[in-house]
Amino acid sequence: QLQLQESGPGLVKPSETLSLTCTVSGDSISSSTYYWGWIRQPPGKGLEWIGSIYFGGSTYYNPSLKSRITMSVDMSKNQFSLKLSSVSAGDTAVYYCARQLLLKFPSRFDHWGQGTLVTVSS
Amino acid sequence: QPVLTQPPSASASLGASVTLTCTLSSGYSHYRVDWYQQRPGKGPRFVMRVGAGGIVGSKGDGIPDRFSVLGSGLNRYLTINNIQEEDESDYHCGADHGSGSNFVYVFGTGTKVTVL
Numbered sequence: 001q002l003q004l005q006e007s008g009p010g011l012v013k014p015s016e017t018l019s020l021t022c023t024v025s026g027d028s029i030s031s032s033t034y035y036w037g038w039i040r041q042p043p044g045k046g047l048e049w050i051g052s053i054y055f056g057g058s059t060y061y062n063p064s065l066k067s068r069i070t071m072s073v074d075m076s077k078n079q080f081s082l083k084l085s086s087v088s089a090g091d092t093a094v095y096y097c098a099r100q101l102l103l104k105f106p107s108r109f110d111h112w113g114q115g116t117l118v119t120v121s122s
Numbered sequence: 123q124p125v126l127t128q129p130p131s132a133s134a135s136l137g138a139s140v141t142l143t144c145t146l147s148s149g150y151s152h153y154r155v156d157w158y159q160q161r162p163g164k165g166p167r168f169v170m171r172v173g174a175g176g177i178v179g180s181k182g183d184g185i186p187d188r189f190s191v192l193g194s195g196l197n198r199y200l201t202i203n204n205i206q207e208e209d210e211s212d213y214h215c216g217a218d219h220g221s222g223s224n225f226v227y228v229f230g231t232g233t234k235v236t237v238l
Contacts, residue, residue: 037227039166047158047166047214049227060225096165105220106227108156110182112165 002026004097004113012091012120018084022097022113029078030055035106036080038071040093041115048093052106053080060106087120094118123219124150126230133236134205142200142233144215153217154178155198157191160212160232169213172198202235210237 008020022036029036038050051061053071061069070083084091094117098109125147134140144155157169168182172191181189188203202209215230 039229046231047216047229049216049229052225052227062226098166100227105218105225107218108168108171108216109158109166110168112167115165 002099002111004099004111006095006097006113006116008095008116008118010117010119012087012118013122014088014120015086018082018087018091018118018120020082020095020097020116020118022080022082024078024080024099027099029073029080030075033102035060035100035102036073037098037100037106037109038082039096039098039109039112040091041096042090042093050082050084050095052100054102089120092118092120123226123228124153124217126155126215126217126228128213128215128230128233130231131234131236133238134202135238136207137204139201139203140205140235142202142213142235144198144200144230146196146198146217148196150217151196153219155193156216157198157200158214158216159209160214161208162211166214169200172200205235205237207237209235211235 003025005023012018035052037052053059068085073080094115096115098112101107127145154173156171158166160166170181171178174193192199212232214232218227
């Protein structure tokens with residue numbers, strides 16, 4: 001059974017870098033059928049796509065966040081990661097990782113992690 | 123890229139039906155939309171994909187038969203028949219938009235469904 005689990009600090013100081021890891025079990029992150037994505041949800045608000053990565057390293061990032069995002073894959077650990085630099089209070093959110101079906105482009109998110117709350121505060 | 127518009131709330135009495143709407147911005151009537159269910163305090167769950175002709179592909183794991191979709195013009199609908207207490211959730215629609223080397227995935231603002 002596929003499971004995705006987010007991990008990382010729950011509190012980050014303003015101007016610092018937010019770092020999260022998603023550990024995948026029940027599927028190989030090197031599957032050619034999927035991208036792997038990050039989505040966030042500020043408290044009481046809707047979902048926002050952050051970015052998606054393929055095991056080979058190809059990435060797509062949200063244009064509004066692109067200058068601050070780095071995503072990577074570690075196939076030896078079956079994990080993928082997100083780094084978001086220069087954070088501010090507006091980056092406070094629950095962060096989700098998810099598996100994304102690949103068609104011509106990345107498509108629907110068919111399995112999600114439970115999410116992890118990251119608060120940006122001094 | 124498309125913009126997805128959803129009403130903020132909807133409600134239905136236990137056992138009744140409710141239809142949720144996700145409206146695509148002008149020029150995107152051929153786009154497919156993904157529906158997600160998010161129960162309180164939980165991560166989203168994929169429900170199903172809908173295009174202008176109806177469901178595309180299969181439903182998500184464990185999605186009951188009382189969930190169905192339709193597409194018409196710029197609207198993509200999710201209907202819940204015989205609504206149950208467990209269906210009380212936020213419902214989000216999303217769509218992918220790729221062109222050349224560019225890609226984005228956009229979400230609507232979500233609809234909160236209350237079971238009366």
